[in-house]
Amino acid sequence: MKKLKLVMVGNGMAGVRTLEELLKLTPELYDITVFGAEPYANYNRILLSPVLTGEQTLPEIMLNDVDWYAEHGITLHLGKEVVDIDRGRRIVRAADGTTAEYDRLLLATGSNPFILPVPGKELDGVVTFRDIHDVNTMIDAAANHQHAVVIGGGLLGLEAANGLAARGMKVTVVHLGEWLLDRQLDRTAAAMLQDTLQERGLTFLLQKQTAELVAGSSGRVASVRFKDGEEVPADLVVMAVGIRPNFSLAEQSGIYCDRGIVVNDFMQTFDPRVYAVGECVSHRGVSYGLVAPLFDMAKVVANHLANFGIARYVPAATSTKLKVTGVDLFSAGNFMGGDGHEEITLSDPVGGIYKKLIVKDDKLVGACLYGDTADGGWYFRLIREGHAIHEMREQLMLGEGAIGDVGHAGQNRAMGMSDDAEVCGCNGVCKGSIVKAIQEKGLFTVDEVKKHTKAASSCGSCTGLVEQILINCVGGAADVKPKSEKAICGCTELNHGQVRQAIREQHLTSLADTFTALNWRSMDGCSSCRPAINYYLISSWPGEAKDDPQSRFINERVHANIQKDGTYSVIPRMWGGVTNPSELRRIADVADKYDIPMVKVTGGQRIDLLGVKKEDLPKVWADLDMPSGHAYGKSLRTVKTCVGSEFCRFGTQDSTQMGIDLEHDLFGMWSPAKVKLAVSGCPRNCSEAGIKDVGIIGVDSGWELYIGGNGGIKTEVAEFLCKVKTHDEVMVYSGAFLQLYREEAFYLERTVHYLHRVGMEYIKQRVLADEVGRNELYARLKFALTFEQDPWAERTKGGVARHEFEALSIETVTA
Amino acid sequence: MSRNWKTICQLNDIPAQGARVLKRDDGDDIAIFRTIDDQVFALVDKCPHKGGPLSQGIVSGRTVTCPLHNWNIDLATGQACAPDEGCSGHIPVKLEAGAIFLALD
Ligand SMILES: Cc1cc2nc3c(=O)[nH]c(=O)nc-3n(C[C@H](O)[C@H](O)[C@H](O)COP(=O)(O)OP(=O)(O)OC[C@H]3O[C@@H](n4cnc5c(N)ncnc54)[C@H](O)[C@@H]3O)c2cc1C
Ligand code: HEM
Ligand code: SF4
Ligand code: SF4
Ligand code: FES
Numbered sequence: 075m076k077k078l079k080l081v082m083v084g085n086g087m088a089g090v091r092t093l094e095e096l097l098k099l100t101p102e103l104y105d106i107t108v109f110g111a112e113p114y115a116n117y118n119r120i121l122l123s124p125v126l127t128g129e130q131t132l133p134e135i136m137l138n139d140v141d142w143y144a145e146h147g148i149t150l151h152l153g154k155e156v157v158d159i160d161r162g163r164r165i166v167r168a169a170d171g172t173t174a175e176y177d178r179l180l181l182a183t184g185s186n187p188f189i190l191p192v193p194g195k196e197l198d199g200v201v202t203f204r205d206i207h208d209v210n211t212m213i214d215a216a217a218n219h220q221h222a223v224v225i226g227g228g229l230l231g232l233e234a235a236n237g238l239a240a241r242g243m244k245v246t247v248v249h250l251g252e253w254l255l256d257r258q259l260d261r262t263a264a265a266m267l268q269d270t271l272q273e274r275g276l277t278f279l280l281q282k283q284t285a286e287l288v289a290g291s292s293g294r295v296a297s298v299r300f301k302d303g304e305e306v307p308a309d310l311v312v313m314a315v316g317i318r319p320n321f322s323l324a325e326q327s328g329i330y331c332d333r334g335i336v337v338n339d340f341m342q343t344f345d346p347r348v349y350a351v352g353e354c355v356s357h358r359g360v361s362y363g364l365v366a367p368l369f370d371m372a373k374v375v376a377n378h379l380a381n382f383g384i385a386r387y388v389p390a391a392t393s394t395k396l397k398v399t400g401v402d403l404f405s406a407g408n409f410m411g412g413d414g415h416e417e418i419t420l421s422d423p424v425g426g427i428y429k430k431l432i433v434k435d436d437k438l439v440g441a442c443l444y445g446d447t448a449d450g451g452w453y454f455r456l457i458r459e460g461h462a463i464h465e466m467r468e469q470l471m472l473g474e475g476a477i478g479d480v481g482h483a484g485q486n487r488a489m490g491m492s493d494d495a496e497v498c499g500c501n502g503v504c505k506g507s508i509v510k511a512i513q514e515k516g517l518f519t520v521d522e523v524k525k526h527t528k529a530a531s532s533c534g535s536c537t538g539l540v541e542q543i544l545i546n547c548v549g550g551a552a553d554v555k556p557k558s559e560k561a562i563c564g565c566t567e568l569n570h571g572q573v574r575q576a577i578r579e580q581h582l583t584s585l586a587d588t589f590t591a592l593n594w595r596s597m598d599g600c601s602s603c604r605p606a607i608n609y610y611l612i613s614s615w616p617g618e619a620k621d622d623p624q625s626r627f628i629n630e631r632v633h634a635n636i637q638k639d640g641t642y643s644v645i646p647r648m649w650g651g652v653t654n655p656s657e658l659r660r661i662a663d664v665a666d667k668y669d670i671p672m673v674k675v676t677g678g679q680r681i682d683l684l685g686v687k688k689e690d691l692p693k694v695w696a697d698l699d700m701p702s703g704h705a706y707g708k709s710l711r712t713v714k715t716c717v718g719s720e721f722c723r724f725g726t727q728d729s730t731q732m733g734i735d736l737e738h739d740l741f742g743m744w745s746p747a748k749v750k751l752a753v754s755g756c757p758r759n760c761s762e763a764g765i766k767d768v769g770i771i772g773v774d775s776g777w778e779l780y781i782g783g784n785g786g787i788k789t790e791v792a793e794f795l796c797k798v799k800t801h802d803e804v805m806v807y808s809g810a811f812l813q814l815y816r817e818e819a820f821y822l823e824r825t826v827h828y829l830h831r832v833g834m835e836y837i838k839q840r841v842l843a844d845e846v847g848r849n850e851l852y853a854r855l856k857f858a859l860t861f862e863q864d865p866w867a868e869r870t871k872g873g874v875a876r877h878e879f880e881a882l883s884i885e886t887v888t889a
Numbered sequence: 890m891s892r893n894w895k896t897i898c899q900l901n902d903i904p905a906q907g908a909r910v911l912k913r914d915d916g917d918d919i920a921i922f923r924t925i926d927d928q929v930f931a932l933v934d935k936c937p938h939k940g941g942p943l944s945q946g947i948v949s950g951r952t953v954t955c956p957l958h959n960w961n962i963d964l965a966t967g968q969a970c971a972p973d974e975g976c977s978g979h980i981p982v983k984l985e986a987g988a989i990f991l992a993l994d
Contacts, residue, residue: 525972526972531959532958596949596950597925597926597949597950598906598924598925598949598950599949600949600950600952600954601946601947601949601954601959601961604947604949605947623904624904624905624906624907624947624948625906625947626947627947627956628945628946628947628956629956632945636942636945636956636957638939638941638957640941640942640945877902877903877904877907877909881909881910881911881912881918882897882898882902882909882910882911882912882921883911883912884895884896884897884911884913884993
């Protein structure tokens with residue numbers, strides 16, 4: 075089949091990211107031709123700032139070199155500006171006469187810096203800060219001249235000024251507003267910033283309107299004159315007063331534009347053959363000047379160019395970071411506030427810290443941080459997740475650390491860490507190697523950092539630190555997203571919520587059907603999506619969807635826990651942590667008979683036999699004659715109990731029996747992540763119910779239920795759900811909550827994270843207020859559990875999955 | 890040079906998207922994989938990272954994910970997928986009339 079022709083005009087960050095996404099989806103559909111006005115392949119424009127300061131070099135900031143285009147069979151025309159689009163004949167023409175025909179056209183022309191319409195604007199020595207050419211001009215000027223004036227005290231202007239100062243120029247920043255960054259900061263915070271920058275040798279002229287750029291005898295610019303008559307010397311003038319979408323080419327060719335190339339949610343212009351992406355577009359009346367939303371657009375365009383036709387661009391809050399080493403400024407969302415918005419501010423001029431949070435309708439909608447930006451990523455995620463904050467409002471300003479979320483050794487401030495400080499304790503990755511990977515490999519997401527450095531790829535407790543480092547390096551381009559917005563894995567664009575919804579709404583009951591219905595990119599998924607989808611299928615359609623053992627992690631396939639040497643551990647269930655002499659004797663005999671190297675009491679009130687050979691597992695289970703403890707699964711683990719009223723002198727309730735009953739009631743329950751319960755007989759809480767997914771505490775008049783606790787990587791204290799009177803109520807309320815979690819949580823999401831995502835109000839509504847709903851939830855749980863049997867008994871008595879446990883041997887020899 | 894092919898098992902002895910282990914007295918264990926489209930591959934059952942048993946991993950497409958720390962290993966070559974680096978040896982394998990043969994020395 076003849077390939078379709080795709081032509082892209084503009085070889086910048088958004089355009090090339092679109093091509094990368096497209097090639098991932100369909101490498102063969104198009105013959106691709108790219109025109110770029112600049113003579114360079116694709117580079118990381120946002121890192122021009124560190125190039126200007128000398129902290130990085132041009133080769134380091136290349137994202138795709140010319141070889142990349144060649145490898146993918148892309149025809150690349152560098153240094154060729156497209157000047158004409160003939161939409162009738164579907165041909166584009168460059169200034170030098172080069173032409174290319176297209177079936178589909180992608181406009182990615184970026185924006186142009188705004189040039190003040192003042193006399194002298196075209197003089198030698200007057201530049202903008204947009205591309206490599208500008209940066210080279212500035213670096214040359216710094217080597218040969220002394221005085222620089224930067225017009226514009228916004229993020230870009232300050233980054234330019236800082237860079238020129240780092241190169242030894244005397245820099246004056248001219249700003250029309252009353253204070254710097256008047257879009258981000260209030261007067262107090264801006265004053266702090268100004269002080270810091272003045273200490274570094276910058277000079278500021280505020281509330282100054284430029285009237286004219288005055289030429290010297292050589293014809294080069296020599297000074298800047300203001301409306302008030304004052305004049306300052308200037309051998310270099312940098313205009314950084316904003317950008318305008320570059321849509322002139324589109325407009326000339328008759329494509330509808332309104333302060334940008336107007337596109338619909340599919341990034342299509344009014345000419346259906348022509349798509350647009352990046353800073354040049356106007357989507358629902360808004361143009362963007364930051365990388366993160368442009369990369370989201372890129373995914374959408376690629377999806378449509380690949381003829382998948384399912385993605386829509388939905389604007390999300392964005393964030394920015396001033397990329398001046400040693401100065402921390404971060405803002406996200408609507409940081410300016412306005413009518414109906416509340417502001418929470420913290421201002422410590424002496425300590426050099428300023429924080430402003432904008433709240434609207436009980437939701438965090440914006441944040442601006444100066445001096446201490448460690449919590450930037452966290453606020454940004456709260457903004458994007460958009461759920462009620464009243465429960466944490468008091469701690470909000472204190473940051474993520476205040477609500478119990480800290481990294482290793484309490485370290486939660488990446489900024490203060492030295493390059494050789496360890497960030498990831500599991501894989502021994504230090505800060506320096508992460509920074510290096512981000513810069514050299516052009517990484518924008520935590521997932522990419524995980525892949526390249528292994529940091530945050532095991533227990534995940536340093537994810538926050540990695541996020542901070544990422545934000546520091548690439549500013550607002552850091553793709554910081556809550557999990558609810560992220561694609562499950564590289565096999566799809568869809569996130570967990572969307573896949574779950576599709577499985578329910580389209581009544582999908584097998585992995586193969588799901589992959590077909592949802593246009594999976596890979597033949598049979600990968601090790602990230604398959605276990606997730608398998609869980610979604612069996613939890614949505616119990617009894618109907620068939621469990622797929624090949625899509626389960628080894629532990630759940632062989633019902634034991636793999637150890638580092640390839641042996642397994644066996645943890646039989648001891649209901650409520652109660653055992654008896656005969657069980658203990660059997661355990662002891664098994665340990666002797668199979669030469670089990672270690673017998674250990676677990677933290678879950680039961681006994682672990684470690685170092686069992688895989689082929690011995692069925693025999694070990696048979697001899698133990700005890701049910702599986704599911705210590706290996708995303709499933710009900712243990713129900714810890716205390717002694718309770720039967721023996722304990724403080725006991726008010728029979729917590730042991732309650733634990734045993736709960737454990738029987740929930741036996742065999744698969745869940746998005748592991749689930750642990752505990753029951754205590756009085757508020758002394760000896761079973762540590764406060765850190766369990768469901769914790770139950772007996773009191774004189776009944777039982778208190780707590781949910782969402784977690785004793786792990788980050789200790790999370792369970793939150794009070796309700797108090798009930800009877801034994802049966804404990805069963806129903808606990809079961810109903812767990813079923814809600816089973817139906818709605820994302821795969822691998824623990825109860826605490828699910829709870830934080832949907833909010834306690836919502837859980838109370840579903841489990842407490844709605845009595846019918848509660849009983850239905852519980853009934854659905856009980857129904858699902860009717861399909862579960864003891865997996866060990868199935869395998870010892872019925873011979874299920876025998877192939878898992880028997881090794882092969884060599885039979886015959888042929889020549 | 891003709892290879893020393895040895896019959897190991899039938900294709901149906903291995904579940905699709907799964908693996909079986911061949912134990913050897915005189916060498917490393919060998920993992921034999923069957924993909925969803927019934928292609929068969931054999932690797933030394935030792936992850937290049939820390940020696941994890943690849944036979945216990947999840948098989949998808951042409952890769953297996955090591956059960957210990959999730960490295961992805963290419964079934965055809967034994968190479969770790971980028972950005973990880975390393976290789977577990979691969980063993981020539983053929984499928985004839987539903988039977989699986991390995992070329993063992
Ligand atoms: C110094 C600096 C710092 C920045 N810092 C950050 C930051 O910290 N965080 C952040 O999120 N964003 C930052 N940005 C913004 C970010 O770089 C841009 O949003 C992003 O690069 C825009 O991508 P784009 O593809 O739309 O446009 P561009 O990357 O500008 O690409 C457009 C390309 O099209 C070419 N072109 C235009 N017209 C034609 C034509 N007719 N024919 C052929 N070629 C044409 C242009 O020459 C250009 O190369 C920064 C920008 C600058 C300049
Ligand atoms: C995400 C991080 C965690 C990982 C990767 C992890 C891993 C493991 C592994 C591999 C085992 C099995 C050991 C064996 O084979 O016997 C285990 C057991 C156990 N873990 Fe964890 N664990 C994590 C978090 C936690 C947390 C948060 C707690 C408690 C608050 C916890 C408590 C236990 C207990 C009590 C056992 C004993 C098993 C039992 O009785 O069921 N673990 N864990
Ligand atoms: S048992 Fe848990 S805490 Fe102990 S080493 Fe393994 S994962 Fe870490
Ligand atoms: S929690 Fe209360 S009832 Fe249970 S063992 Fe402790 S003191 Fe006794
Ligand atoms: S041993 Fe295979 S990934 Fe570590």
